[in-house]
Amino acid sequence: MLQTISNSSEQTIIFSILFFIALLFFLRRKKNQQGFSLEVTASLKGFAILTIIFGHIGYFLFTDHSFLFPLSTISGVGVDLFLLLSGYGLAISALKKNYLPLEFYQKRIGKIFLPLWITLIIFLLLDATILHIFYNWEVIVKSFLGFYPRADIYLDLNSPLWYLTLILFYYIVFPWVFKPKKPFLSAAFLAIISTILVSLTLPVNPGVQHLYQLHFLAFPLGIALAGLSQHWPKVSQHKIFQQIKSPIQSEIIRYISLALLFGILFFSLRPEENQLIYQLLSLLSAISITTIFILTKLRFQLLEVFGNYSYEIYLLHWPLLYRYDFLFRFFPAGPSTAIYLIILLGLAYLLQKIPSNTFNFNKKSP
Secondary structure (H helix, E strand, C coil): CCECCCCHHHHHHHHHHHHHHHHHHCEEECCCCCCCCHHHHHHHHHHHHHHHHHHHHHHHCECCCCCCCCHHHHHHHHHHHHHHHHHHHHHHHHHHCCCCHHHHHHHHHHHHHHHHHHHHHHHHHHHHHHHCCCCCHHHHHHHHHCCCCCCCCCCCCCHHHHHHHHHHHHHHHHHHHCCCCCHHHHHHHHHHHHHHHHHCCCCCCHHHHHHHHHHCCHHHHHHHHHHHHHHHHHHHCCHHHHCCCCHHHHHHHHHHHHHHHHHHHHHHCCCCCCHHHHHHHHHHHHHHHHHHHHHCCEEEHHHHHHHHCHHHHHHHHHHHHHCCCCCCCCCCHHHHHHHHHHHHHHHHHHHHHHHHHHHCCCCCCC
16 A cells, blocks of 8 residues: 655655765775775665665655655666676676586576575465465466566566566576677677567566566676676776876876766766667666766775675565555654665575575675
8 A cells, every 4th residue: 555655855854864874884995996896796786776675665655756756766777787787797707607508507597596486485475364365376387487477566476576587588598698709799699689579579568578678788788898897907008097107197087087977877867758768878877877886985885785685685675665564654754764674684684594505505696
């Protein structure tokens, strides 16, 4: 049930203060600039999952959509960040050691499906026993297989999982299309395949296909960025970069670059109805945010924590917030949002710990 809120601006300010105090408390200075390090990747994942949570809360839990504005407006960029980071991570891993398709699936697929199956079983049992909601066998089987052809935010078992079908497609085709010696060609080929597929009539709801059409280029772009990273050591030796010898010059260039990136980000976040332009602007935003996180000398440890548990939080957040809400309906929205983030972190920790301890999975996904 949608919640009403009479003081959305005030509650947004309260939550923002609580969140940024926590962000500053865990803020640290990077010991060294390592480019696209694991810490940067984790921070970006944390940023992405928070934008998605804020978007779902602001636009789908409350009748007044101004709650959490403007934090709630860039959830689409968060989706692109996840896809971009997934493409980048898989490509970087494959450039170091190229697995055969079967080895690739054995290494990766279990990390996706085991947490998914655990959450599905939990929510199916809770829905049946507490809410007396029952789903037909076709929906249940498709859910366990990772196929989510519909994304009704209020009626489906876990509507945000439409994304899972898209990322599973990329995981399935990646070991067949990616060639370590030709990463750019691999990215282009996958982009062409994706373009053709999203233009066809797929066996999914039109709303889900529309979401595919808004985000299908992000994963191939991540592969292309991984290929570009191979050439960065050579580019950094160019005479233009060699002329930058003074630390002061380096800092000036850093701050100018950050200012330009924030300007690009501000431009790219403008509303756009055309699907292609929307996707390109969203990708521009994702690249700008990624570059900002790389260039800054600050380490956002709070975001890193959310990033390390982002997949589990993604699986858990919507049913908990919507069907099993026990805070928003009784308490002010700002503090309730902060408490829910803590609860989601705790539950995500448990969800990650169970399969990782049982099946010896690594806690950090590349």
